[in-house]
Amino acid sequence: MSRASIVGAGMTPFGVHESTTAEMFAEGAFAAMDDAGVETSEIEGLYFGNAMGGLTENDTHTAPKMASHLGLNSVPCQRFEDACASSSTAFKHAVQAIESGAHDIVLVGGAEHTTGQTGMDTPEMTRVFGSAAHRQYEQSVGMTFPAMFALLTKQHMARFGTTEEQLAEVAVKNHYHGSLNSRAQFGKKIDTSEVLESPLIADPFRLLDCCPFSDGASAVVVTSVEKSDQFDGEPIDVTGVGHAHDSVPIAEKDNLVQTDAAIDATEEAYTQAGIGPEAVDFAEVHDCFTGAEVMAIEALGLYERGEGARAAENRETRLGGEYPVNPSGGLKAKGHPIGATGTAQLVELTEQLRGEAGSRQVSDANVGVAHNMGGDAASAVITVMEAR
C-alpha cells in the first residue's frame, strides 16, 4: 500500500553555484512546486536537509531561513542533519506526517555548498567531511570520508577478490550516464585507464573513484495518495521507506565487508512495499566512491554478497542492462552536494517512473529504489517508489 505520493520534483544543476544556499534552494524548490502546480500558500511544512552549513558557512537554523526566502508564512519547518543522508531522513519524516494526516502538502528538499564557494580549501573541506567520523576515536586517527569507504572496500577486495579495474568500471559507467544528464556536474565520459591513472586519494580509491565537491539543491512536493490526483504533476507513489543505523566508530561494526544499515533498511522498505529485489527495475544508489556502489547493489539484494563488483564490468548496471544503477550519473558524475543528494535521488526516480528522463530513460521503469547513506555507512535510508 502506498504511504504517500510525490507530485512535484525539481533540482538545480549540480556543480559550482555562486548563489547563496537559500537562493539555490529556491531554484530547486520552485522547480518542484511548479512541477506540482502548487502555490507557496498551499505548502504546510518544510522538511529540509543540510549537513555542514554550520561548519562551512557559519549558517545554522537554516529551515526557517529557507522558508522565509521561499515566502512561506508561519509553517512548521525543520532542518535534518544526518550527514549525506540528511534530505532522505527529512523525507522519511515528511512521509510520516502525510501518512498520519498532520499535513496534506509538504515540501522536502536539501541544499549545500561544498565547493570552493565556501572559501575552504581541500584540506579544510576534508576535515569538515571527516566530522561525520567519531569525534574522539576516529577523527584523532586522521579518518577521512574516502578512508571510511576505503576500509570497507579493502575488506571486500580481500574477501571476494574485487579488483581496482572492476571498481573503475563503476566510475566509467556513471560518467557515461552523467553525460546524458544536463544537470550532472561531470558531463564528460571517461575510460578505465583514466581512472586507474588518476592520483590516489585513499587506496584503493583514486581521484576518479570519488564523487566531487559540489553545490546544489533539490526538492520534492509530497502529498497523500488520496489527494495526489489534484495536482499538475503526474503522481508517483512512495510504497516503502526503510531507515536504519550502524555503529560508529567503524571498528565497532559487526561486519566490515558489507553495509548492515543499508541491508536492514532495505528489508524494512521492501517489506512495506511488499516486493523483493526481483521487482526492482532500476536504482539510484549512494556511490560516493566506486566501492560504495558495489556494496550498495549487494545491500539492495540485486546481487549476492561479493558479486557486486562484476555488475559494472559486465555492463549489467549500465542503461540497457538488467539493473540500470544510477541512470542520473549518481553522486560520482551528477555530483554530491551533501544535503541535496537524498532528494535528488527521488527527483531522478520521479522522472524515470514518469517516463520523462529523455536519453537516459530506463525502459519499462515501474519500480525504482533510492539508496542513500550517511557518515561511515552509519545511516541508511532506502526508498521504494512505484508508477501507477
Add this chain to the structure above:
Amino acid sequence: MTDDVGSLIESSGPLTYEKWSRGLREGVLLGQKCRSCGKVTATPVASCRNCGTRESEIRELASEGEVISETAIEVPPSGFPESYQIAIVELEEARVLGRIDGEVSIGDRVEFSDVSVVDGDPAPVFASV
C-alpha cells in the same frame, strides 16, 4: 603496568574518554567488558549494544593484533601529515582504529607502539611486530 594504569583499571565507574586517553598516554589500550553478556569494546560506550546493560568493567586490551583492513590516506584533513596509513586492528577481544607507523597489509600482525597527538587529541599507533 604503572600504578597509574592499575588505578585506572580498578577505578569505579565506567570507562570514559578521559580514562581511555589517559591509558593511551600511559601506553595501555583500555577497553570495557559488559558485566552481563561479556561483550568487549575497545572504545567507551554507555550501554552494551548486545544486551543493553549499563554495568561494565574496564580492562586492559591485548597490545598485539591483526590488521583487518587498512588504507593509505593521500589527501589528509588540515592539521595532519601529507600522507599516512590507518588500519582497523583486531585485538584479541575487540577492534580499534589506529594510525600505522611504517606500512602494513591486511593480515599483518601489529603491536601498539606509540601515541600520535593532533590538536591535543591522542590516537593509538600500531607498528609491525
